[in-house]
Amino acid sequence: MNVSQLTELLPVGVVLISALVVVFLDLILSPKERYILPMAAMAGCLLALGVLGQNYLSAVQLYKSAPPWFAGFAPQSAGGYKTAILGGAFVIDGFGMAISAVALIAGALSVLCSTHNDEDSALSKGEFYGLVLLAVSGMMLLAFSHDFLTLLISLEIMSVATYILAGSERDDVRSGESALKYLVLGAFSTAFLMLGMAFIYGSTGSFSLSPVILHSSDPRNYLVIGGFGLLVVGILFKVGAAPFHFWVPDVYQGAPTGVTALMAVGVKAAAFAMVGRLLFETFRAPGFREHWTGLVAAVAVLTMAVGNLIALRQSSVKRLLAYSGIAHSGYLLLGFLINRRADPAVMEESLHAVAFYLLAYGVMTLGAFGVVSLTREDGRSLENLEDYNGLAKEHPALALCMAVFMLSLAGLPPFSGFFAKFMIFSSAIDQGFILPAVLGILTSVASLYYYLRVVLRMYMPEADSASASCKYAWTSNLLVYGAGIGSVLLGIFPHWGIGMH
């Protein structure tokens, strides 16, 4: 074990240290100076993002022959960038870096989103921001982990922190309900995950996620197949895919809006990192691949259908965004469909598409939750669709941004959502999964109905808008406008987010 390898994990270290700094800073600040705390938390995230970018650039210089962005599958001799560190507990590659970047952005923006609370609320305390940062560190560790033990522990760091954050608004009954539901169902899904890991360990004798552990075992080995099935159940729960999606709307609606944004973006990105590692790496051997491609296609179609159809009937914006998040999980799962040949270059491209989708989806979802957190009355977020009537008249810029997020989520051309969906659908069609891709396109056309409903309500000529700005609104404004500009820019210049192509 080489300690100098720890520099590869320096971004995680920066996040952890800033979590502790924020917690202790709370002790020396007077209640009036608490506005510094979210700034410090966000600075920590941005600093970590900078360190991550620095690591990425030095990796690019080290492996000049091929762009290392997602070269996780090419062997190192062929210019692939994939470094196993700390005895194989973690692996540093482009995919992990991209997921950590999304997690850091989610952390920074959801901190901005939850600043406007009363001074005595638990949400304005140092512990709250500290926990947000710790959850982000869990997501980043999950994105890099390459071993069932570190995978499980990082998953728990992320999950336990988000269970607590979901219940941090102690005066609100729905926040408690959300935390309890998330805790019970999440613990249940973790139990499935652990049992699956135990089966695989029992059959292979190794904790590693590298496909080597399965080489000696028969694809019909019931222990490995059973373990894989249990793993898939646990992961699909975290992702919020269709048969395991029932917790999503209640948890998203009850949790404080900033925490909901963190869950919708960060937790989802980290969970898809797990999907990528397990499907595209551990279980990519031919005997196993046939088992899961059909399964993933079926779950993806079901998830897109369920998410989009139920979203049509929602009257609360938070629930609408929750169901839209379920539907987007379905689109993302389409990116993991590969054909029998399983060309490593094609798999790289698929992961590429998935990472870009997560970035684009993350930016627009964070922005949409930022708007939800801004439109509030008497300290409570306005979340009914009726509350948005005529928002454009009083807050034209805010309404414009919300319209951008909605159209981008629906996947209309000038915005980032279009390119994200385009890459996912075209990769599925290239791989011969025409029916799932067509169903995906059809459901995303249906989704236009409920996204446009929000836009129409905002631009209705009705002056009865009740949205009042709050004390620290400028942080949320910063978030909303930043995310709006980001969505447009990523749509016009998608190659910025894709990397070097």
Add this chain to the structure above:
Amino acid sequence: MDWIDVVFILSGLLCLGSACTIVTRKNPVYSVIFMLPFFLGMTILFILLSAPFLAAMQMMVYGGAILVVFLFVIMLINLRPEEIKDDFSLWTYTPAAAVGGVLGGLILSFVRHGIPDGSELDKNFHAAVNNSRLMLDLGMGGVAPPLGSIDSIAIPMFKQYVVPFELVSILIVVAVLGAVILAKKRV
């Protein structure tokens, strides 16, 4: 009969007897109190199996911590024996007994005959054990401690698996912060 056999039979009887008492007591406080001799018997069994670490953990974690938590919960909800309804019905107990019996039979048969078709499992288990013993050999300079001793748990934990072990500390920080957020009194 060796004295070890005598100790084994006595502690086994202690376990079985106290387990039956736990299940049949009406007052939950008595049930919890009778867990103490049960854990004591288990500890003796672990020592007989030359697993001193597990024995110590059994006493410290279960006998010390978990028992007290049980007692706290029972006293907090203040459950009186006369409030517990005793509606014995065959419908609830028959399936439970059937499932318990099947599982018990399976475990007994595994103990007697080994897991059916578990050759690969056995092989992998032995490979894993040999592998960890090899690592221990390297770490200890030639002499591997016997399986089940404290060394054979401590050395992998602090050498091979030190990264996950350290990561757990982050999890504990999360738990502490969570307790502060969720339970702290307003000032």
